[in-house]
Amino acid sequence: MLNIKNLYSGYIKLKILFDINLEVPTTEITVVVGPNGAGKTTLLNSIMGIATVFAGEIILDGIRLKNAPPYKVAQLGISYVPQMGNVFADLTLRENLMMAGYMLSKEELKNKTDQVLDMFPVLKGFIQRKAGTLSGGERRMLAIAMGLMRKPKVMLLDELSTDLAPLITKRVMESIARLRDELGITILLVEQMAKRALEIGDKAYLLVSGEIKYSGKASDLLHHPELSKLYLGIKEAE
Amino acid sequence: MFPPWLAGGLVYASALSLTAGGITLLYITTRTFNFAHAGMATFGFYITYIFYSFRGGNLYQYFPLSFLFGSLLGIICYIGLNKPLLRRQASTITLMMSTLGYDLILLSIIQMLCDYLSYTFKLYPRRVTMSAYDFEMFRTSAASIISPIIAITILTLLHLFLTRTKFGTSMRATIENPILASASGINSDKVYLMSWVIGGGMAALGGAVMSLTMTGTPVMGMTLIAQMFAGAILGGLESIYGGILGGFIVGLAEYVGIYYLAVMVGPWILGYRMALPLLIMAITLLLFPRGLAGIQWSYLMESIKRARKGVKS
Numbered sequence: 001m002l003n004i005k006n007l008y009s010g011y012i013k014l015k016i017l018f019d020i021n022l023e024v025p026t027t028e029i030t031v032v033v034g035p036n037g038a039g040k041t042t043l044l045n046s047i048m049g050i051a052t053v054f055a056g057e058i059i060l061d062g063i064r065l066k067n068a069p070p071y072k073v074a075q076l077g078i079s080y081v082p083q084m085g086n087v088f089a090d091l092t093l094r095e096n097l098m099m100a101g102y103m104l105s106k107e108e109l110k111n112k113t114d115q116v117l118d119m120f121p122v123l124k125g126f127i128q129r130k131a132g133t134l135s136g137g138e139r140r141m142l143a144i145a146m147g148l149m150r151k152p153k154v155m156l157l158d159e160l161s162t163d164l165a166p167l168i169t170k171r172v173m174e175s176i177a178r179l180r181d182e183l184g185i186t187i188l189l190v191e192q193m194a195k196r197a198l199e200i201g202d203k204a205y206l207l208v209s210g211e212i213k214y215s216g217k218a219s220d221l222l223h224h225p226e227l228s229k230l231y232l233g234i235k236e237a238e
Numbered sequence: 239m240f241p242p243w244l245a246g247g248l249v250y251a252s253a254l255s256l257t258a259g260g261i262t263l264l265y266i267t268t269r270t271f272n273f274a275h276a277g278m279a280t281f282g283f284y285i286t287y288i289f290y291s292f293r294g295g296n297l298y299q300y301f302p303l304s305f306l307f308g309s310l311l312g313i314i315c316y317i318g319l320n321k322p323l324l325r326r327q328a329s330t331i332t333l334m335m336s337t338l339g340y341d342l343i344l345l346s347i348i349q350m351l352c353d354y355l356s357y358t359f360k361l362y363p364r365r366v367t368m369s370a371y372d373f374e375m376f377r378t379s380a381a382s383i384i385s386p387i388i389a390i391t392i393l394t395l396l397h398l399f400l401t402r403t404k405f406g407t408s409m410r411a412t413i414e415n416p417i418l419a420s421a422s423g424i425n426s427d428k429v430y431l432m433s434w435v436i437g438g439g440m441a442a443l444g445g446a447v448m449s450l451t452m453t454g455t456p457v458m459g460m461t462l463i464a465q466m467f468a469g470a471i472l473g474g475l476e477s478i479y480g481g482i483l484g485g486f487i488v489g490l491a492e493y494v495g496i497y498y499l500a501v502m503v504g505p506w507i508l509g510y511r512m513a514l515p516l517l518i519m520a521i522t523l524l525l526f527p528r529g530l531a532g533i534q535w536s537y538l539m540e541s542i543k544r545a546r547k548g549v550k551s
Contacts, residue, residue, distance in 0.1 A: 012327065048421055050417055050420075050421075069420065069425075070417070070420035070421045071420050071421075071422075071423050071424055071425045071426070073421075074420070074421055074422060074423040075423055079421075080421040082417070082418060082421070085415050085417070085418055086418065087418075088410075088411050088414050088415055088418065088419075089414065090410065090414050091407065091410060091411060091414070095407050095410075095411075098404065098407060099407060099408060099411045099419065099422050099424065100422050102404075102408060102422050102423045102424050103423040146422070150422065150423065
């Protein structure tokens with residue numbers, strides 16, 4: 001389980017998150033939603049050691065991560081798929097997967113690559129192409145595939161639906177649900193497309209201006225009469 | 239085989255291509271404009287000079303030692319200055335100024351070394367003509383043949399390292415996206431350290447090669463730093479290959495260009511030699527603001543082909 005306690009974090013001297021308490025239970029999808037500029041990406045960057053943690057604790061299965069460098073966090077089993085720049089555009093797909101599985105042995109890398117390509121067969125045809133030539137949807141698939149290469153305990157997914165057509169967004173969300181259901185991976189999903197994310201999520205947090213305004217079941221937030229309308233742009237709570 | 243101006247030009251251009259390639263590599267990995275390239279290049283020359291003076295033989299056999307010593311200077315610079323500053327998220331200006339400070343330290347050490355060699359061993363290290371110890375190959379100086387071979391070999395090895403090895407690929411990944419690379423488990427510290435090993439080595443090797451076409455002095459690197467940067471900037475500061483090519487073009491154009499200008503307008507122009515690479519850099523950047531790396535070569539070739547067809551028809 002990933003646990004965040006009384007977290008204050010930001011960049012250099014700028015504080016962005018205030019007193020964040022968050023739990024990501026094992027083999028569940030925890031969704032963090034909120035408006036633009038709420039600090040959702042900073043939350044993931046704080047876990048990964050990219051943002052500065054001023055106070056509080058980040059604990060993965062009893063190990064404290066506070067301000068550990070990103071490569072050490074990755075080695076502990078946390079896999080981060082950022083919103084922007086989530087693939088190496090100048091590298092081929094094979095090289096991208098190789099970099100994603102940097103910590104694996106040669107044998108493990110080969111097996112994991114085959115396994116991941118079986119999960120995303122659409123990528124097989126482009127294996128020698130540069131990632132920069134892929135479409136938006138294909139890039140997101142590659143980004144998720146790269147996240148899986150690291151044999152993660154926890155995956156941090158940052159707004160994977162940005163700039164995608166609704167149909168592609170649906171497919172990406174289905175893929176994320178499969179990661180939990182078929183592979184048993186724990187997921188912390190940060191999303192602006194709140195409705196789609198809350199539909200597949202188990203637990204949810206609403207982050208506004210760097211503070212948690214709601215925590216509870218994802219389905220409850222989705223159907224919350226005021227919060228869903230006020231902060232998430234969901235017009236009719238279903 | 240080569241006329242003297244071309245022979246000297248090839249040596250000079252090869253040396254500049256090595257140094258400019260190193261500057262570019264360090265910039266794209268660590269955002270650092272390395273002014274200590276001057277001192278590293280000078281040290282490269284002195285390592286070859288010292289070993290040749292004491293052990294004799296073929297001076298080219300000491301070039302690998304120059305490379306290794308340059309790498310050591312690079313490691314010291316990274317661990318002592320660059321790494322702590324990168325951790326503190328220092329600005330590009332701070333990073334650059336720190337290397338200038340390091341360069342002044344290197345210059346002082348070189349001056350002390352020269353004094354030591356003069357007083358203790360009665361050598362004359364402050365004005366060294368290394369070309370006097372070169373030999374002839376195919377009726378030309380060996381340097382004019384070996385220097386381009388060295389530059390091409392380094393370029394090929396670097397290309398193979400970056401494209402065929404896991405660590406080399408991780409360097410390319412870190413250059414493109416350091417955050418994603420780090421989040422993938424790649425230790426960027428190791429990548430940056432390797433950049434300084436290669437960059438420092440290339441600077442020192444470039445200095446050793448350079449001493450075969452100009453008088454070796456303690457300030458040799460300082461007098462050439464503008465040309466080194468001109469080559470790197472002409473290359474676009476985006477690609478190592480661009481930097482190596484930029485250095486070669488600047489070097490050859492300066493050496494050959496000044497020769498022709500002196501023939502045309504008189505020897506007084508030789509005093510303005512340093513202006514030539516800067517002029518070439520300025521004109522190229524006016525035409526192609528992102529340098530050679532920013533030129534879309536396939537598009538350019540296609541346009542030339544179309545223009546040619548148009549002329550024919």
